Amino acid sequence: MKCLVTGAAGFIGSHLCERLIAEGHQVVGLDAFVPYYPRPIKERNLEALRSQARFTFRLCDLRRDPLDDLVRDVEVVFHLAAMPGLAQSWTDFDGYWTCNVLATQRLLEAVRKAERLQRFIHVSTSSVYGKYASGDESLPLKPISPYGVTKLAAEHLCRSHAEAFGLPLVVLRYFSVYGPRQRPDMAYHRFIRSLLRNEPLVVYGDGFQVRGNTYVADCVEATVAAMKAIPGETFNIGGEETATVWDIIRKLETLAGRQALIRQEPARPGDQRYTFADTSHLRRHLGWQPRTSLDEGLARQFQWQKAELDTGHFSQREAA
Numbered sequence: 366m367k368c369l370v371t372g373a374a375g376f377i378g379s380h381l382c383e384r385l386i387a388e389g390h391q392v393v394g395l396d397a398f399v400p401y402y403p404r405p406i407k408e409r410n411l412e413a414l415r416s417q418a419r420f421t422f423r424l425c426d427l428r429r430d431p432l433d434d435l436v437r438d439v440e441v442v443f444h445l446a447a448m449p450g451l452a453q454s455w456t457d458f459d460g461y462w463t464c465n466v467l468a469t470q471r472l473l474e475a476v477r478k479a480e481r482l483q484r485f486i487h488v489s490t491s492s493v494y495g496k497y498a499s500g501d502e503s504l505p506l507k508p509i510s511p512y513g514v515t516k517l518a519a520e521h522l523c524r525s526h527a528e529a530f531g532l533p534l535v536v537l538r539y540f541s542v543y544g545p546r547q548r549p550d551m552a553y554h555r556f557i558r559s560l561l562r563n564e565p566l567v568v569y570g571d572g573f574q575v576r577g578n579t580y581v582a583d584c585v586e587a588t589v590a591a592m593k594a595i596p597g598e599t600f601n602i603g604g605e606e607t608a609t610v611w612d613i614i615r616k617l618e619t620l621a622g623r624q625a626l627i628r629q630e631p632a633r634p635g636d637q638r639y640t641f642a643d644t645s646h647l648r649r650h651l652g653w654q655p656r657t658s659l660d661e662g663l664a665r666q667f668q669w670q671k672a673e674l675d676t677g678h679f680s681q682r683e684a685a
């Protein structure tokens with residue numbers, strides 16, 4: 366299949382491209398290197414892909430660059446490009462509205478002319494549910510951050526194109542993804558970085574927020590499986606285990622062999638309190654199930670971050 370992956374230089378997009386290549390697909394990966402976090406980190410995410418004959422990278426900003434040629438003969442679109450994370454969405458609304466809503470609309474307009482398109486897989490988030498995101502896909506949609514609102518708006522745009530123009534749409538709602546290459550702003554990445562450097566680690570709120578965690582390889586496997594999903598379906602994608610922030614810190618302390626220096630700060634507006642995906646729909650339709658335990662997944666992320674730090678990659682790139 367000829368696949369287009371938007372957000373290919375990102376955390377999950379780069380893993381997805383690698384998996385698609387390994388399965389024999391032809392992949393065009395598109396990214397604009399938006400400066401939400403430093404470009405050198407994203408360039409490193411792409412390193413293994415650059416040498417693959419079946420992978421082509423296109424530097425392209427979905428907000429403004431021409432898209433028709435990119436999508437003309439594409440068979441599957443995986444739309445991951447977005448401004449992620451909720452904290453900055455209170456202060457950079459323009460970035461979130463343009464990258465999450467306007468960019469999605471431009472991509473949807475372009476794929477109307479893609480005659481060979483078989484699936485448009487739109488990546489959304491548990492944030493569309495709001496403060497308590499625990500349950501199946503029928504939970505009320507009540508986002509509590511501009512990030513969640515823009516991601517929900519993008520879902521609605523996709524559905525309107527499916528209704529009006531027959532877009533073969535599948536919507537995936539990811540729940541807290543972690544593992545190697547996790548974004549540097551995400552909690553587990555920050556915790557591990559602080560532990561490795563023996564620096565204070567910031568916990569927002571009371572630390573009893575609960576997350577259903579999804580290991581990145583399991584998330585990617587579900588995303589690839591969605592190529593066979595019936596158009597019109599929406600699926601939650603989440604792992605089997607929940608943990609509070611304190612549970613995670615204890616596990617990471619064991620991996621690091623040292624106690625964390627903890628600094629507590631007030632809860633951030635828009636933070637979710639409890640997230641845990643009911644994935645029965647995904648399991649029933651696509652036979653998917655998560656394979657990586659939380660302990661195993663955290664150990665892999667820890668080892669990856671340690672290796673990046675030991676080889677000087679993070680310190681150089683963070684300075685960029």
Ligand SMILES: NC(=O)c1ccc[n+]([C@@H]2O[C@H](COP(=O)([O-])OP(=O)(O)OC[C@H]3O[C@@H](n4cnc5c(N)ncnc54)[C@H](O)[C@@H]3O)[C@@H](O)[C@H]2O)c1
Binds near residue numbers: 397445463464468540
């Ligand atoms: N990481 C998670 O836990 C998580 C959870 C729920 C949903 N998601 C969703 O998964 C997707 C990927 O998230 P991620 O964590 O890999 O984020 P990421 O920031 O690592 O990757 C997103 C990529 O999209 C690119 N991008 C953004 N705007 C663009 C534009 N206008 N044109 C071209 N490229 C653009 C960025 O440069 C970045 O490389 C996002 O849609 C996000 O909302 C992620």
